[in-house]
Amino acid sequence: MSLQVTSKISKNSKISDILYEGIYPSEVDAGKLKRGYTKDISMEEAIRKSRALIEALPYIQSFKDKIVVVKFGGSAMVNIKTFQSILQDVVFMKTIGMMPVIVYGGGPHISSEMEKRGKKPLFIHGYRVTDEETLKIAIDVLINQIGKLIVSQINEMGAKGVCVWDREKSPLKARKFVCEGEDKTAANDLGYVGELTGIEHERFNNLCEGDNIPIVPPIAEGAGNENFNVNADNVASFIASSLKAEKLVFISNTHGISTDPSDPESFTSTLHEDEVNKLIESEIIRGGMLPKAKACIAALSKGVKKAHIIDGNIPHSLLLEIFTDKGIGTQIIV
Secondary structure: OEOOOOOOOOOOHHHHOOOEOOOOHHHOOHHHHHHOOOOOOOHHHHHHHHHHHHHHHHHHHHHOOOEEEEEEOHHHHOOHHHHHHHHHHHHHHHHOOOEEEEEEOOHHHHHHHHHHOOOOOOEEOOEEOEOHHHHHHHHHHHHHHHHHHHHHHHHHOOOEEEEOOEOOEOOEEEEEOOEEOOOOOOEEOOEOEEEEEEEOHHHHHHHHHOOEEEEEOOEEEOOOOOEEEOOHHHHHHHHHHHOOOOEEEEEEOOOOOEOOOOOOOOEOOEEEHHHHHHHHHOOOOOOOHHHHHHHHHHHHOOOOOEEEEEEOOOOOHHHHHHHOOOOOOEEEEO
8 A cells, every 4th residue: 555655745646655565654743753752761771872872973073074875775665664764864974974975766666657657667687678768757756756755855854855866967977888698799779778977076076065965866868968777776886986985885675795595694794895706706696686796896996985785674774884883784895
C-alpha cells in the first residue's frame, strides 16, 4: 500500500508513492519527526549519551569543512523511518560543519513508472536500455518525484537541500556509453546511457561551501545538450573523486562486504583495496555489491581518503559509521 507523507508535498501522489511498504500513514507524524521525541531519561542514559558525544568529538573536529559524498538508492526509500534516518544524519553532518553531497538512484521507481505507462523495462548487462521515452520517464521520476521529496524533507529538518538539476540542465557532463558484447567484438546500443566526463566544479564548490546540501540525480548533459541516464554508483564515485572528498559512503541493504558467502556473519569492518580486488576476482563480491565495490576502488585510486558501505536499515548508520570508533559497516582503505 502507498504511504502518504505528512509534508508540504503530500498532495502529490506520485511523490508520496515513492515511499511504500513501510508503516501505516497514521503512524507518521512529520511534526514529531522534525522536533524529535522528548521524554525523561535516567542519569545513566544521560551519561551514556554524553560519552557518545565525547567519542564523536575528534571525528567532528577532523571532518569539519570536509566533503563527504553519500549515495543511496531505492532500498533506502522503502520505509519512511529509514529514509528519515538517513536524511537526519546528513543534516547533522551539515550542521556541525561538514559538507555532505547526496547522490541518489531510483531504478525500481523508474521501472514501476514505465510499467504504469505501458512500457516494459529492458536491461543489457545490468544497464537500462534508455530510448527517448524511457529517458523522459527517468527524468520525471528522478527530478520531479524523488528529488523534490528529498529536498522537501531536508528543508523540513531545518537545512537547505538544493537539487543541482536546474532549468533542465545538469552540472554533470557525459558522453554516450558503449557497452561491449559478450564476445568483446560487438557493441550493444543502450540508447541515452552515458558515462561521466566531468562536472561543473564551481557550482558544486559554491553549494558545498554555502548553507546548501547538494542533491544530485544521475542525469548528465552531453556535448550536444542531450541528456544521458548514468549509473548512480558511478556518479557518486566520480563526484567524490572530482571534489577530492574525504569520504564516499554507499548506503545499501546489507551490513557491508561479506568475505564468505556461506557465513552470514562474515562481514568485515575494514578491507584494504587489494583485498577487495581479490574478493572481486574470486567472485565473492558479486550481484548488487559488485558495482558499489568497483565504484569505491575507483574513487580511492583517484584520491578519496576512505570509502564505506553500510546498511541503511540500521537507524542512524551513517553517524555510527563516521563518528564512532567501532563503526557499523565496511570501510575500504588504500
